[in-house]
Amino acid sequence: MIPRFTAPLLPELILSIGGTILMILAAFTGRRGSGVTSWLAVALLIGATIALVGPPSHAGPVFDGLVTADLFASFGKAIMFPAAAVAIIAAHGWFERGTEHASEYSVLIVFAAVGMSVMVSATSLIALYVGLELNSLAGYVLASYRRTDERSAEAGLKYFVLGALASGILLYGISLLYGFTGTTNFTGIAAAFGRGAPSLGLLFGLVFLLAGLAFKASVVPFHMWTPDVYEGAPTPVTAFFASAPKVAAVLLSVRVCVEGLGPATDAWRQIVIFAALASIFLGAVAAYGQTNIKRLLAYSSINNVGFALVGLAAAGPRGTSSVLFYMAVYVVMTLGAFLCVLWMRDAEGRPVEDIESLSGLAQTRPGFAAAFAIFMFSLAGIPPLFGFWPKLLVFTAAVETGYVALAVAAILGTVIGAYYYLKIVKIMYMDEPAAPYRRVRQPVQGLLILVAALAVSPLGYLLIGPLSSLTDRAAGTLF
Amino acid sequence: MIGSHLLTVLIAVPLFAGVLCLFVRAEGARWIALIATLLDLALSAYLWVTYDPNGAQWQFVESVPLGGAINWSLGIDGIALVLIALTTFLMPICIGASWRSIQKRVPEYMAYFLLMEALILGSFSAQDLFLFYVFFEGGLIPMYLIIGIWGGAERIKASYKFFLYTLFGSVLMLIAMLYMRSVAGTTYIPSLLVFNFPREAQTFLFLAFLASFAVKLPLWPVHTWLPDAHVQAPTAGSVILAGVLLKLGGYGFIRFSLPMFPEGSVQFIPLMFVLSGIAVVYTSLVALVQRDMKKLIAYSSVAHMAFVTFGLFAMNRQGIEGAMLVMLGHGLVSGALFLCVGVVYDRLHTREIAAYGGLSDNMPGYALLFMVFTMASVGLPGLSNFPGEFLSSVGTYRASSWAAIVATTGIILGAAYMLWLYWRICFGAARTPEAAAMKDLDVREWWLLAPIALAVVWMGVYPESFLRPIRKDVGRLMTRVETVAPAGDSHLTPGNGAVHIDMGAMH
Numbered sequence: 006m007i008p009r010f011t012a013p014l015l016p017e018l019i020l021s022i023g024g025t026i027l028m029i030l031a032a033f034t035g036r037r038g039s040g041v042t043s044w045l046a047v048a049l050l051i052g053a054t055i056a057l058v059g060p061p062s063h064a065g066p067v068f069d070g071l072v073t074a075d076l077f078a079s080f081g082k083a084i085m086f087p088a089a090a091v092a093i094i095a096a097h098g099w100f101e102r103g104t105e106h107a108s109e110y111s112v113l114i115v116f117a118a119v120g121m122s123v124m125v126s127a128t129s130l131i132a133l134y135v136g137l138e139l140n141s142l143a144g145y146v147l148a149s150y151r152r153t154d155e156r157s158a159e160a161g162l163k164y165f166v167l168g169a170l171a172s173g174i175l176l177y178g179i180s181l182l183y184g185f186t187g188t189t190n191f192t193g194i195a196a197a198f199g200r201g202a203p204s205l206g207l208l209f210g211l212v213f214l215l216a217g218l219a220f221k222a223s224v225v226p227f228h229m230w231t232p233d234v235y236e237g238a239p240t241p242v243t244a245f246f247a248s249a250p251k252v253a254a255v256l257l258s259v260r261v262c263v264e265g266l267g268p269a270t271d272a273w274r275q276i277v278i279f280a281a282l283a284s285i286f287l288g289a290v291a292a293y294g295q296t297n298i299k300r301l302l303a304y305s306s307i308n309n310v311g312f313a314l315v316g317l318a319a320a321g322p323r324g325t326s327s328v329l330f331y332m333a334v335y336v337v338m339t340l341g342a343f344l345c346v347l348w349m350r351d352a353e354g355r356p357v358e359d360i361e362s363l364s365g366l367a368q369t370r371p372g373f374a375a376a377f378a379i380f381m382f383s384l385a386g387i388p389p390l391f392g393f394w395p396k397l398l399v400f401t402a403a404v405e406t407g408y409v410a411l412a413v414a415a416i417l418g419t420v421i422g423a424y425y426y427l428k429i430v431k432i433m434y435m436d437e438p439a440a441p442y443r444r445v446r447q448p449v450q451g452l453l454i455l456v457a458a459l460a461v462s463p464l465g466y467l468l469i470g471p472l473s474s475l476t477d478r479a480a481g482t483l484f
Numbered sequence: 485m486i487g488s489h490l491l492t493v494l495i496a497v498p499l500f501a502g503v504l505c506l507f508v509r510a511e512g513a514r515w516i517a518l519i520a521t522l523l524d525l526a527l528s529a530y531l532w533v534t535y536d537p538n539g540a541q542w543q544f545v546e547s548v549p550l551g552g553a554i555n556w557s558l559g560i561d562g563i564a565l566v567l568i569a570l571t572t573f574l575m576p577i578c579i580g581a582s583w584r585s586i587q588k589r590v591p592e593y594m595a596y597f598l599l600m601e602a603l604i605l606g607s608f609s610a611q612d613l614f615l616f617y618v619f620f621e622g623g624l625i626p627m628y629l630i631i632g633i634w635g636g637a638e639r640i641k642a643s644y645k646f647f648l649y650t651l652f653g654s655v656l657m658l659i660a661m662l663y664m665r666s667v668a669g670t671t672y673i674p675s676l677l678v679f680n681f682p683r684e685a686q687t688f689l690f691l692a693f694l695a696s697f698a699v700k701l702p703l704w705p706v707h708t709w710l711p712d713a714h715v716q717a718p719t720a721g722s723v724i725l726a727g728v729l730l731k732l733g734g735y736g737f738i739r740f741s742l743p744m745f746p747e748g749s750v751q752f753i754p755l756m757f758v759l760s761g762i763a764v765v766y767t768s769l770v771a772l773v774q775r776d777m778k779k780l781i782a783y784s785s786v787a788h789m790a791f792v793t794f795g796l797f798a799m800n801r802q803g804i805e806g807a808m809l810v811m812l813g814h815g816l817v818s819g820a821l822f823l824c825v826g827v828v829y830d831r832l833h834t835r836e837i838a839a840y841g842g843l844s845d846n847m848p849g850y851a852l853l854f855m856v857f858t859m860a861s862v863g864l865p866g867l868s869n870f871p872g873e874f875l876s877s878v879g880t881y882r883a884s885s886w887a888a889i890v891a892t893t894g895i896i897l898g899a900a901y902m903l904w905l906y907w908r909i910c911f912g913a914a915r916t917p918e919a920a921a922m923k924d925l926d927v928r929e930w931w932l933l934a935p936i937a938l939a940v941v942w943m944g945v946y947p948e949s950f951l952r953p954i955r956k957d958v959g960r961l962m963t964r965v966e967t968v969a970p971a972g973d974s975h976l977t978p979g980n981g982a983v984h985i986d987m988g989a990m991h
Contacts, residue, residue, distance in 0.1 A: 430629075
């Protein structure tokens with residue numbers, strides 16, 4: 006007899022059971038099996054994505070309201086699982102060269118995906134913490150995956166220490182909230198906040214909880230780890246960090262704020278507004294002097310999450326929907342950009358991360374340069390590229406909620422940020438060619454870059470209709 | 485099928501040709517670009533012929549919802565029609581001007597040019613607010629690349645300046661657009677044109693749009709990107725920049741600022757007049773002392789564009805019609821002047837005025853055409869700029885005689901710097917042996933300049949053909965603004981009002 010809860014949890018079951026089997030497989034086959042393991046992991050993730058289709062995947066609360074399978078969660082999973090799969094594919098041709106054992110990489114990503122999946126479906130503080138830690142623990146190992154590389158080990162350690170601190174802050178917030186409300190359930194907490202003005206203890210809990218989440222989403226002022234970890238971690242891992250876990254953290258914050266802290270909107274809104282603007286401006290300004298492309302993209306991701314938070318600050322179904330839209334497009338742009346970074350190899354095939362090495366790429370590798378330029382203009386939010394549209398949506402949400410000044414400030418941030426994206430385009434298109442990159446023979450990655458570039462090109466505007474109706478419905482489940 | 489999607493085809497032709505260019509070699513790209521732009525010229529000629537000046541306000545309308553807040557809504561009125569015609573007319577000339585002078589990365593160059601044509605045509609024909617914004621802003625990318633890749637020594641700085649200046653202006657407009665949508669509940673431009681925004685909101689909306697259009701036009705003091713961009717851009721880039729891109733600013737005022745926020749506009753008439761007045765006098769004086777030909781013409785563009793703002797913010801029929809004609813005339817003449825600079829630059833590779841002289845001896849054909857364009861730029865009756873500048877001055881005089889006095893000094897200064905430029909280049913003795921040895925225009929260059937010269941004469945002799953399509957649209961604009969437009973001062977009469985001159989009656 007199959008228990009009742011299996012249908013709504015099918016994606017997580019596929020990933021957990023499949024991941025465990027893969028781990029055993031990896032242990033037995035060793036390095037020889039790494040190719041098979043990674044494709045099996047991709048298959049698992051695709052299978053889990055397919056399992057999202059249909060009513061059971063948004064059937065409602067499971068495990069007495071610890072987690073829920075609703076459309077909001079399914080939307081997040083539908084972005085994160087493919088993103089995780091791309092991160093696995095991104096590692097092809099990366100770890101084989103060294104002495105690393107590549108099989109566990111895919112397994113760890115699958116487990117991280119389970120963690121993220123719990124994060125976006127969590128409706129209780131306990132599930133929230135479990136999902137977040139599952140994701141983070143996999144992340145710590147992934148960051149230091151290249152054991153022999155000092156930078157990678159440093160990144161892992163830094164991530165772990167700071168992550169543990171953030172978890173501590175988060176737990177403290179959770180304990181305060183539990184202590185003052187007597188429940189860990191989001192709806193119960195919302196009810197407690199709904200009973201008149203929140204007490205000081207509740208507000209403390211709220212602030213600590215949000216601080217912990219802000220660390221995961223690398224929102225200013227809890228962003229310090231991001232550039233270092235992004236730079237030190239192996240590039241496929243960085244691609245993963247910048248995409249799926251970020252979506253999970255942002256979506257989790259949205260659910261906590263809207264579902265759990267809904268009646269206290271005025272209390273958390275000012276925090277979110279500050280975090281959004283600080284992220285936008287710091288992300289834009291700090292990227293100016295960077296010479297390492299991964300650090301630059303780290304600041305770019307901080308900047309972009311700031312824009313998504315503008316949508317959260319607007320609250321309401323409109324704002325939530327715009328956040329979902331933003332994260333969906335953001336993931337495509339970021340993964341595309343990181344796949345391009347993966348292809349930056351010197352003549353011997355060693356990875357290069359120096360921005361100057363992109364000089365004159367448009368002349369040596371026109372297609373590669375065009376794709377990279379599309380991602381840069383799109384991340385900058387310059388029309389007619391599709392990256393403009395999600396920015397427009399979050400600004401619309403802010404203006405319609407009456408936060409015109411917020412929208413004005415954020416939009417000025419786009420102009421400041423545009424400079425460093427333009428700088429990359431300038432280096433690729435206007436400078437004299439540097440030593441050409443060695444060609445990477447990875448047709449699947451090439452195809453992914455092409456698909457991502459087409460999706461954020463003006464052709465993306467054709468997706469507005471279906472995507473916005475989906476995000477509207479997904480956001481609607483929270484209200 | 486094509487008949488009902490004519491504007492889409494007009495935009496799609498250069499777009500597809502541009503993509504195609506990327507996959508062929510230099511010579512193929514040149515021909516593809518030429519054929520595509522000529523095809524667009526033919527299409528726009530068809531638009532012009534079939535456009536009914538007495539028909540509906542919006543013609544060739546088409547609309548496909550894209551879902552969300554944006555619609556693929558296209559349609560043109562007479563104002564858009566003449567600007568589309570100007571764009572498609574100048575484009576093949578730009579391609580021709582780049583035929584030999586651009587030698588590196590030709591397919592890319594042609595692709596960006598065609599992309600830009602598509603985006604400009606899109607901005608003129610968009611009927612959806614956000615669609616307009618997408619096209620309007622999108623034009624930055626190809627122009628940024630054109631200046632940055634094929635420009636002169638200072639190209640990088642100029643391209644950044646161009647991009648960030650205009651982006652900064654535009655994002656404020658975007659905020660205003662978001663607000664408009666939330667208040668009016670629609671992004672359909674024809675509906676917004678008759679929507680009455682709250683009075684106090686109009687002030688801010690006007691300022692936000694001003695930030696964008698003033699940079700684009702450009703208006704003093706935010707014009708400083710223009711000389712840099714012009715000097716560094718390749719010849720064809722300058723032509724398209726001066727000929728068409730600047731017109732987007734004027735078009736923006738006519739399409740958005742005046743009819744959508746009439747009360748907001750009225751409040752800022754003094755500001756606009758002061759800025760335009762400073763622009764006319766100051767940039768003319770700056771033009772006078774330039775040593776670089778291109779820079780001189782760039783500054784003259786700023787001065788001419790000030791006539792557009794003078795005319796528009798006079799808020800009467802003469803002023804607005806005059807502003808439209810100035811835009812068209814300036815589009816032709818400044819484009820032609822940049823081509824003339826390009827002709828000698830291709831031979832001598834310097835834009836220093838001091839390096840030339842006496843060209844009328846060895847380049848008589850060039851001297852003749854250059855003379856025609858110089859005279860047109862000065863505003864000689866019978867050539868293209870005269871009707872526009874005259875009407876615009878008349879309109880300004882009706883609104884404010886002081887403004888008109890300042891504006892007309894610009895015409896005198898314009899004559900000074902243009903004639904002096906012509907004198908230094910074409911008359912006297914050649915200052916260098918290289919300049920004396922230059923050959924006259926070849927067949928290609930004749931093909932580039934002669935059509936513009938014909939158009940210049942046509943506009944000067946019979947401006948009615950350009951006024952007819954816009955007359956009813958200007959009338960519609962007048963109904964929006966005349967209720968709030970302040971009474972001008974030109975009918976003030978000394979004494980007991982014995983002499984009452986109503987310029988409106990003369991029209």
